[in-house]
Amino acid sequence: xxNVEQHPSTLSVQEGDSAVIKCTYSDxxxxxxxxxxxxxxxxxxxxxxxxxxxxxxKDQRIAVTLNKTAKHFSLHITETQPEDSAVYFCAALENTxxxxxxxxxxxxxxxxxx
Amino acid sequence: EAQVTQNPRYLITVTxxxxxxxxxxxxxxxxxxxxxxxxxxxxxxxxxxxNVEVTDKGDVPEGYKVxxxxxxxxxxxxxxxxxxxxxxxxxxxxxxxxxxSSYNSPLHxxxxxxxTVT
Numbered sequence: 427x428x429n430v431e432q433h434p435s436t437l438s439v440q441e442g443d444s445a446v447i448k449c450t451y452s453d454x455x456x457x458x459x460x461x462x463x464x465x466x467x468x469x470x471x472x473x474x475x476x477x478x479x480x481x482x483x484k485d486q487r488i489a490v491t492l493n494k495t496a497k498h499f500s501l502h503i504t505e506t507q508p509e510d511s512a513v514y515f516c517a518a519l520e521n522t523x524x525x526x527x528x529x530x531x532x533x534x535x536x537x538x539x540x
Numbered sequence: 541e542a543q544v545t546q547n548p549r550y551l552i553t554v555t556x557x558x559x560x561x562x563x564x565x566x567x568x569x570x571x572x573x574x575x576x577x578x579x580x581x582x583x584x585x586x587x588x589x590x591n592v593e594v595t596d597k598g599d600v601p602e603g604y605k606v607x608x609x610x611x612x613x614x615x616x617x618x619x620x621x622x623x624x625x626x627x628x629x630x631x632x633x634x635x636x637x638x639x640x641s642s643y644n645s646p647l648h649x650x651x652x653x654x655x656t657v658t
Contacts, residue, residue, distance in 0.1 A: 460646065462649075470649050526637055528585075532581060532582040533582050
């Protein structure tokens with residue numbers, strides 16, 4: 427089955443700086459990679475995703491890059507703001523035959539300091 | 541408002557006392573799933589359901605049961621809870637089983653149920 431590793435587990439940046447979170451996956455057949463943001467006391471919420479036929483995708487201050495050869499993908503947040511403080515999860519969608527399955531990384535706690 | 545509603549938000553119980561965590565969605569979603577979140581382990585899937593009366597095991601199904609008698613409800617049942625089931629639980633739903641073609645219908649998560657088993 428799929429195995430998704432996520433680094434770092436915690437990340438502290440100053441407001442206005444950039445933050446990068448990296449994930450690697452094991453199954454080369456995985457073809458869809460979403461990122462979720464979990465704010466305190468709430469469930470995860472999708473913020474951006476990328477499919478395997480695309481190398482990069484941007485949405486305002488956030489972007490995701492995918493390197494299929496190396497089997498890794500990254501979340502980039504520019505001009506960080508205090509409201510970006512949250513736990514971020516990457517995930518990989520693996521086709522298992524009967525159904526597709528999302529495997530999540532272990533999460534990154536991002537703290538944006540003033 | 542479109543949402544996934546879990547109840548209760550917090551639950552403290554004792555070993556062996558059966559409990560049910562309810563999950564309901566109002567978006568007419570076919571796919572529903574339960575996850576548990578533990579420090580350092582991320583989100584792990586317990587059970588999922590692709591439609592009414594169709595359920596299947598996820599990665600960590602031991603000690604849990606589910607049912608899907610109606611499209612909107614997907615309760616999680618712990619017949620005999622143990623301390624290792626102390627965790628934060630999330631229910632999620634999407635329009636259909638997650639596939640790259642359904643990227644416009646992402647997983648919607650509830651706000652979680654924090655369970656403590658003593």
